[in-house]
Amino acid sequence: MANSSQLLKGILEGCILKIISKKETYGYELYNSIKTNGFDDLSEGTLYPLLIRLEKNNLLSSVSRDSPLGPKRKYYSLTKIGEEELIVFCNSWDKISKSVNKILGDDLIG
Incomplete structure (x- = not known):
């Protein structure tokens, strides 16, 4: 897929927002959390x-x-706009993942 890296970046952004919403974190800690998951x-x-x-x-x-x-660490937290964007991402992800899973699972209609 030519745009798979763009798709991955969008998904990663949503995952980053979710992880940071749980607690303030710094880059390397976030990196380890993403890799672990x-x-x-x-x-x-x-x-x-x-x-x-x-x-x-x-x-x-x-x-x-x-x-x-x-050296000093840069700790990240969500802004109000980030909290709103996380809600939008979660709603979009839910809808998209259900549709993709339906198609990949051969539950096609029509």
């Missing part, structure tokens, strides 16, 4: 540009804090 092929080079874009679009806010292990 099935996105094994995700690279840090994919994640950080997404975080920058989400912050630029006012879906995330960030604050730098000291780290016990070295």
Whole structure:
């Protein structure tokens, strides 16, 4: 699929918003959470540009804090707009995934 990377980015953005909605987190912790939950092929080079874009679009806010292990960490949290976007994503994902599963499961109508 020519646009599979675009599809993956959209899905990852929704997953990022969901993970951050549960608790404020920093990039590497988020990266590990995404990988642990099935996105094994995700690279840090994919994640950080997404975080920058989400912050630029006012879906995330960030604050730098000291780290016990070295340089400061940038912690992300959802903005009000990010919370609203997460709801839209979840509703869209539910509808799309049901439709795709119906077709892939051979439950086609007509």
